[in-house]
Amino acid sequence: MKGFKNVVYMSLTLGMLFYSIPQLEFRDVGSLPMVFSSIWIVMALLVTASHLHQILGVDEEKRKEMSRINRMKKWQLEQLVQGRRKLLQFRK
Template identity: 65%
Template sequence: MKGKGTKNIVYMAIALGMLFYAVPRLDIGEGMTLPNVFGITWICFALMVIAAHLHEILGVDEEARKEMSRVKKMKKWQFEQMLQGRRKMLQFKK
């Protein structure tokens, strides 16, 4: 496994640990009070962090990342070709 995957696993484990530690201590279920809203919001953010790391670990959009890399390489090549064409035109005009 790559270093990037290991980093995501460690960060996800830390987020899970924080979630398991904090949930029993949060005051949830007492109506629409400020501590209740904070607790629900905090849990939602923690779950989003865990979901993001799980998404990276599973490599859900690896194919899209590869396609984007190919597109960037092609654009770079086209730009270089355009610059070379302009340089040749400038040399031809002299």
């Protein structure tokens, strides 16, 4: 279910891209319509690539590693706080 949203968005982006390519102008090199068309296509391809990247799960291993690191930092912070509580109790 996680990748379903990415598949739908990527499909919509590709559909929008294929619909718009025949209507974009590429005749005059350096003209404003050609620059706009080129930038628009590049942006659409970047959006498609980012959704494909998510679908393939390239960052899954990195996400697991970051989760493990965050759990360890949280545990260390808890140990530090508990240690200070013990020190404060001895001072009373």
